[in-house]
Amino acid sequence: MSSNTFSYCENLKTNNFSCIQEFGIFLAIKKNDFTIVSVSENISFIANLKALDLIGKDLTLFICDKSKEKINKIKSNLEETSVNLNYYVSDISFCFSKNSKTLKECYFYQKDTLIIVEVFNEYNSKENEIITSLVSNFNRSLSLPIYEDDEILAHDICKLVKKITNYDRVYYCHFGEDEHGYVIGEAKNENCDSILHHHFPASDVPFIVRNLYLRNRMRIIPNADYKEVKIIGEIEQFNLDLSLVRTIGKTHIQYIKNMGISSSASFSVTNGNRLAGLIGCHNYTPKEISLYIMNKLSNLIEHISTKIEINTLKKNSIYRDEILKEFINHFVNCSCHLENMDESHFLGLQNAVKFDYIVFGNKNKIILSKQLENIVPETEIKKLINELNKGKIFITNEVRKYNNFFNGIANFSGVMLFNVEDKFGDFIMFVRKEQIETLKWSGNPNDYNESNGQIGPRKSFETWYQEVKNKSEVWNKSDKFYFDKIKSLISEERSKYLSNLEINNQNLQEKNKQIEVLLSEVHHRVKNNLSILNALFDWKIREAKNSEVTSTLKEMKSRVSSISLLHESLYQENNYGVMDLKKYIQNLSIFTKSIYKDTNNLDIKIKIPTNTKIPLQQSLPFGLIVHEFITNSIKYAFKSIEKPLITIEWNESDKNVLFSLSDNGIGCEDLLKDGRKSIGIELIKMLIKQLDGLLEWNGENGVKIDINFSKRKCSWLEMKL
Template sequence: MELTQCHNIVINTPGYIQNFGYLLGINTQNLSIAFYSQNLADIFGFNSNIINQSLNSINCFNSIAEHPLYREAITGHSDKVKNSGRITLNHQEYHIVVYTYDHFLYIELEQVILADNAEQKALKNVKNLISTKDGNQIWNTLVKDIANITGYERVMIYKFNADATGRVIAEEKNTDLESFLNVHYPESDIPKQARQLYLKNYKRIISDVESQPVPIISAIPDIDLSLSGIRAISPVHLQYLKNGRIASSFSISIIINNELWGMVTCHHSTARHIDLDGRILSEIATFIAANSYSSYKASLALSYDKQLSKSCFELKLQLLSKNNFKDSIFEHSALIHMLSETDGFAALIDGQIISIGDTPDNKLISSIAHWLQSQSHKGFYFNHSFYNEFSTELGLDKNCCGIASCFLNEAQGDLMIWFRREYKDHINWAGRPEKEIAMLNFYKEEKLTYSPRQSFAIYCEEVVNKSRPWRKKDIQRLQKIKEVVDQTAQEFLYKTERANKDLNFLNEELKRVNEELDSYSHTISHDLATPLTVMKLNMQLMAKYNTDQPTIDKIHNVLNEIDNMSEMMNNVLRLSRLKHSEYNFQSIDPADIINKVCLDSKLTYNEDVEIHIGSIYPVIGEKSLIQQVFQNVITNAVKYSSQKETPQVSIRSAVEGDWIIYEIQDNGIGIPYESKHDVFKVFNRMTNSKSFFGNGVGLSIVDNIMKKLGGSVDFESVVDSGTTFYLKFPGS
């Protein structure tokens, strides 16, 4: 005999109904009787087979044919909509439910047993759900309300996990019962076909597991009872309930965002039937709770989205502050890691790896990257059981029990990987998951299938070698980060393409400017040489024939400045004709240069500026170039802090390997963030410097000289707080 798997059991066409209900099926094409339950004759008293007879031709069905719900249904305006009302048959009041499905009109009957005031009493409890705002409290309120409505001994909220297993998250029970709160149930307890059915039909009751089902009489095989409220239940599930000492059960689907989020599950140790009105009221209460919870989660999600968007915007600003994509990702890897809320982060770009936090070593990261590329995971890849599945194949350590990854450039192998450490957990299951093979009676047909477990005693499973699962919020967060990184890459690509388009034009323009500068340098040196010579001769004559010592000292100062200017002009003329390799680089102590620039700057802008000079180390360079660098940077520091109440400038240097780093700091007006990328452009002035004299050339000269010297210049600045310039000179 072939083994019937649980997930292959057909549950929507059992051919039977439960014995508390009655079923009549009408062919919508000709209004003839297509099928009916065997017990229908108990109400209407017919003796012969009525299949294919017209409903209107059978007198005992006049009350059905004349009922408003039936009249509305045959007009075709209520397809798949279950309309319910009441009907009196033989002095007995019944619930009547009418709906059309798959070319048939279904009429279901069951006796009314709910007292008139019970519904109003229960409705007061349901109103509590509307005012409940806290997410967990919503479900705690719901189980109490449904326990009051149904009188069941145990009412639980069963939430589905991502893997279709479930967990009890709220419970209302009699005090003498063992609690199932936080107990987990395997996927097979509510198999796939059952979950699909719960998306169509939101409530299902089993009044008595020992009751005998009623056969459906029909000439048509496999009558679909997917929407029926009186459908007979699979014998496998009935055995499951019996093994758990459950005599009656009632379930309601919890639908959130059109998905089966969970179930309200009610159990009773003895047979118990709930009137249809009570079941509908329980369904309404569940619907209200689901909507309240959905609104609660939407509010949390909106708040989270706002904060995440803000954080990602700040990340984008930081990433765009660098000059190229790889440097941007590498230098801000700590920020990406922090925003991801993972244990470790690694990026592989252009064959280079940066990692931060708890990650494997670079060799293992490279192996994981190659594996991901070989698997063609083009989008995101999430796995919280990565170590469990691939530790032997890839030689993993427990820093990568869980990983998430995404490619930035699959062709080049550029990608980002996030890591999670092992998270040891204990899961309480409702009984051991093992099942036994047994023969079960499927409505008078014996079938070999897996028998439900005999015991529901709590079984504790220890979970190891796995990380915390990747939740929706985790996935959303990493997708947002990836989106920001992609946008940054596009920005850099656009800048590169734009720069390439202008490159030829700029090269030609630079050639022209260089030629003009050479000519200009020669002209200035030649045109200024004669007047300077005349000035020097006149000053020398004045010194020779003047006997007043203070006047003589001033004349000598002027002569020194004339000599300095002549030397500067000669150097400029000489340097403009030299190539980089012809510079006469030597070790230069800039102390005298710095002291003189400081003195001159104070005399020019504000003698009250406090200048603190720390350690001064010699640098490698050409004296006139070094002088121009310090002249421009220190003068700017003094100038732009001169209007402060207590202007301060500090100058110090330090040795870092083969480099000498000079740090020149002021407490001046600062540089606006939006002007950051324009600081070293020629003839560029900051938006907040209009009240100061200048032509916007100085820092451009500094940038070019530092490049010629084989060094660099950078800065940090805060508006209204000051600026710090960093000059990086070769030290040897």
């Protein structure tokens, strides 16, 4: 549809006129004294006076006493700014001569210092009672559950309006977010073609006209071939945006004639400050309805507007809020990280926001609906996100405009995308597939005949079909509202999660400090108790007379001392979870070597990688194994060896760890097979079993023991830091 069409339509004058339609009478009176300043020439129909004869006269001179009270009250109401109504309808009794009285329906509104009075046909009390009853009954029925369905409500209001007015066709045209119209309800005579589910281009009701329809919510054209009646008086031209009798623009009149109708009326359906729809009435012959009926129907349709707005709010809140709550629970259970979620967690959201597929994740991991996995490469998804996602919600129903790769991919036509938080790079993208749609328009929206700079109205209601491809269904306001709500809820929950995580970490740090203090005290006391035990050994050693007993006591003391050294290291380092193996073995070797005489030339090489750490529970067995090996080597291996050497090694592969202890002494037969009992050997075997290790003995060129640990079997190896 060309922009020229819109600009032309928007520039049409809609409310400044100096003439009216012939079915009504126009009067403009001063607000302060009711002096008539302007009047339409057809006043003679009820006054038997010429219009010029009434200029300057007090209108109340021609009104009966009871009606004077009504006019004064209407004047007060119009001056009261707190009153929402901008017009009033009342029956007024005119008496332009002593012997003639006529009761007319009148329509009042104000313009600056003037009150405008538009006079219509005679008041019919019996007909009005019937109308009141029908409208009241329908009003009461609006609370029925059936009317939570907008289309059922639209059909039934059309039936009621047709019953009351007897127009040939009554229809309800809903205006979508793209401002195009779509007929969702209809009541008609059998000889009328149906326009149900027809589309109307937005240019049929330009925005300048929509704004007028928001102020004046009822309009009537009794006869498209009406004769204009001139307004005379002090003011030649009025702003008649609230008028019911104003003349109609030539373009609109031709538009009506192109439909083949002679008479029309319409009522505005509003949603806040937006024209949400029109209830239109068509007749193929001239037709006039009373002002009373117009006003009653307008008031009823105000209630219909409220009902439709409530229906929308209900759909958008109660049910969908429960769906969002369930999704957020999934999000929280996944530690508030999208990468921990899967596609099934999003399926419920399809009942809140209409989408076909889901793409979500972050810069490191992207998860797609299974239907998209073999269609859209992850690289193209990343390109699209980088192009579209600027920290705000991005919405399009034609994604190919932004990345040509998606041109022709039917399953990826529309997207709604947002970043959860820039810090994490998490995102959610709802995807809609292509919706190939054949739109049924009431006339070709591009068919405007232009000549001499004027655009003639198209032939409306002449069905025209348009096929639309490469687009998804348009995302509506409700989709956007709930998408934004999802974003807000996710951000809120993540903020809570991070806040709680920080608090928990602080609490854990405090507890760890307390535990460390306690453990420090425990290790200190254990070390002190072991020192007391060593003192007892020293006492017994001094008392012992037998050299064999003395030797045994010294060995026992050295073992206790090695245990004491472990607790002393832990106490000094303030690290109670793991032990630095290399540092511990170095200290233990120095201590064990110091126990015995003539060990100055003994070299102990420790080939353990720096920062090799093992859990505390395994540290003591390792220390005792090393202590026993060094002790035995010093006692038995180095007779006649000039340069004694002990080597301790740690070699790690993907599946195993090999811990080796060796010396360059005289060697020794395999004590494991020999069967002889030795406290040291038995202790080593017991400790290796405790560590889930496998022992191998080689005593040919010195003694070497290999202890093999399988990572699969020894879970403590995976705990080392």
